[in-house]
Amino acid sequence: MRRNIKNQYVDQCPKGYTIIEMLLYIAIFSLIIGSILSVAMSIADQRIQNQVTQEVDYQGNMAINSITQNIRNANSINNPTPTNTSSSVSFNSPTASNNPIVYDAVSDQGVNRLRLRIGAMPSEYLTSTRVSISNLSISNRAISGGRDSIYISFTLSYHNPANKPQLNYQKNFYGVTTLR
Numbered sequence: 816m817r818r819n820i821k822n823q824y825v826d827q828c829p830k831g832y833t834i835i836e837m838l839l840y841i842a843i844f845s846l847i848i849g850s851i852l853s854v855a856m857s858i859a860d861q862r863i864q865n866q867v868t869q870e871v872d873y874q875g876n877m878a879i880n881s882i883t884q885n886i887r888n889a890n891s892i893n894n895p896t897p898t899n900t901s902s903s904v905s906f907n908s909p910t911a912s913n914n915p916i917v918y919d920a921v922s923d924q925g926v927n928r929l930r931l932r933i934g935a936m937p938s939e940y941l942t943s944t945r946v947s948i949s950n951l952s953i954s955n956r957a958i959s960g961g962r963d964s965i966y967i968s969f970t971l972s973y974h975n976p977a978n979k980p981q982l983n984y985q986k987n988f989y990g991v992t993t994l995r
Contacts, residue, residue, distance in 0.1 A: 860981045867973045867984045871946055875971040875988040878929050878941045878948075882918050883992040886965050889916070892994070897957035904953040904965065920951045926974050947974050950987075964993045 832840075882904070886892070890909055895901035903919035917932040918941075927948050929941040942948055954966040972985030 863981045864984070867982055871971050871973055871984055871986050874942050874946050875969075875986055878969075878971075879967065879988045879990040881931070881941055882967055883965075883990045885916060885918075887992045887995055889994055892955055892957075892963045892965065895953055895955040897955050897959065897963065900952055900954040902951050902953070904967075918953075920948045920969075925976075929969075942971070945974055946971050962994050964991065966991050 885908070886904065886906060888908065889906040891907050893905040893907065893915055894903065903917060905915045905917045907914045908916055913934045913936075915932075915934070917930075919930055919932075920927050921930050922928075923930075923940065924944050926944045926946075928944070929948050929951070930938050931941055932938045949970045949972065951969040952967075955963055956966055957963040967990040968987065970985055970987050973982050975982040
């Protein structure tokens with residue numbers, strides 16, 4: 816007899832979840848998924864910002880190193896003349912067929928890029944279309960009778976036509992060199 820009462824009681828107990836339990840589980844699950852998505856989006860934005868920073872830094876350092884190394888090995892500076900400033904630099908190298916060597920900023924595909932021209936050879940760009948150069952300033956700070964001392968400065972910024980905040984980055988680059 817006792818056995819029958821237990822079986823009847825077990826059969827009458829509700830099976831499954833109540834609606835309150837189900838809503839509670841859904842709310843907890845939603846909070847966990849929301850937190851995971853928030854962290855994932857934050858990581859993705861940080862990764863994009865790091866790539867933008869690396870791109871600008873790499874191209875800026877490469878450009879400043881190229882300019883200073885070539886000027887250091889030059890025979891003479893054509894432009895800017897001593898005590899003057901220009902938005903380009905022109906100089907003569909030891910190899911006559913490479914003269915003049917010119918660095919300047921030009922607009923290409925809607926972006927200002929750093930261009931290198933060596934003699935009669937075709938121009939090449941030192942920066943990609945992902946970055947834009949501005950405020951290119953080259954000063955010849957030579958003292959009369961002394962060697963030319965060239966001061967270079969420019970700003971490189973990531974090209975951001977969509978105006979996304981994680982793509983906003985710019986950096987100023989500076990370099991100083993003298994002829995050997």
